[in-house]
Amino acid sequence: MGGVVCLVPTLMRRGGGGRMIHDIQAGLARWGLDLGQVRERVYRAPTPRERERWHALWLVAQGWSANKVAALLDREAHTVGQWLAAFCSGGPEALTFEQTGGSPPPWRPRFRRG
Numbered sequence: 539m540g541g542v543v544c545l546v547p548t549l550m551r552r553g554g555g556g557r558m559i560h561d562i563q564a565g566l567a568r569w570g571l572d573l574g575q576v577r578e579r580v581y582r583a584p585t586p587r588e589r590e591r592w593h594a595l596w597l598v599a600q601g602w603s604a605n606k607v608a609a610l611l612d613r614e615a616h617t618v619g620q621w622l623a624a625f626c627s628g629g630p631e632a633l634t635f636e637q638t639g640g641s642p643p644p645w646r647p648r649f650r651r652g
Contacts, residue, residue, distance in 0.1 A: 558622075562599050565626040573599055579630070587635040591621045595633070598622060 566572065576596045583589035590611055597607045604622065608615040624632035 558604065559598065559601060561626060562595065562622060565629075566599060569625075569629040571630070585635045588633055591625075591633040591635075594618050594621055595625055 566576065573596065576592060576599060580589055580592040580596055583592050590613075594604075594607050594611060594613075597610070598604055598618075602610075604618045605615050608618045611618070621633065
């Protein structure tokens with residue numbers, strides 16, 4: 539599926555919020571999602587980080603500025619912009635979180651020796 543160009547990071551620098559909303563809406567259409575489905579993913583995301591990313595997408599798609607979303611989530615605006623750009627180009631899979639280091643997540647099953 540081609541044809542959608544996401545300008546989210548550029549628009550954040552230039553203050554083009556109206557175009558950003560258009561890009562996000564085009565991205566949602568490209569990936570076959572509506573606001574209700576995005577909201578559902580906010581609540582069903584398997585990790586807090588994914589939940590946060592879906593929440594940011596949901597708010598921006600409703601007209602919030604990326605700067606306001608960043609302030610609400612206590613993140614930098616460029617971080618929110620990276621999430622949005624990743625979604626536009628890579629779809630829902632781009633918002634998944636992968637553990638890259640540290641201790642394993644606490645929900646990981648532990649096996650007993652028998």
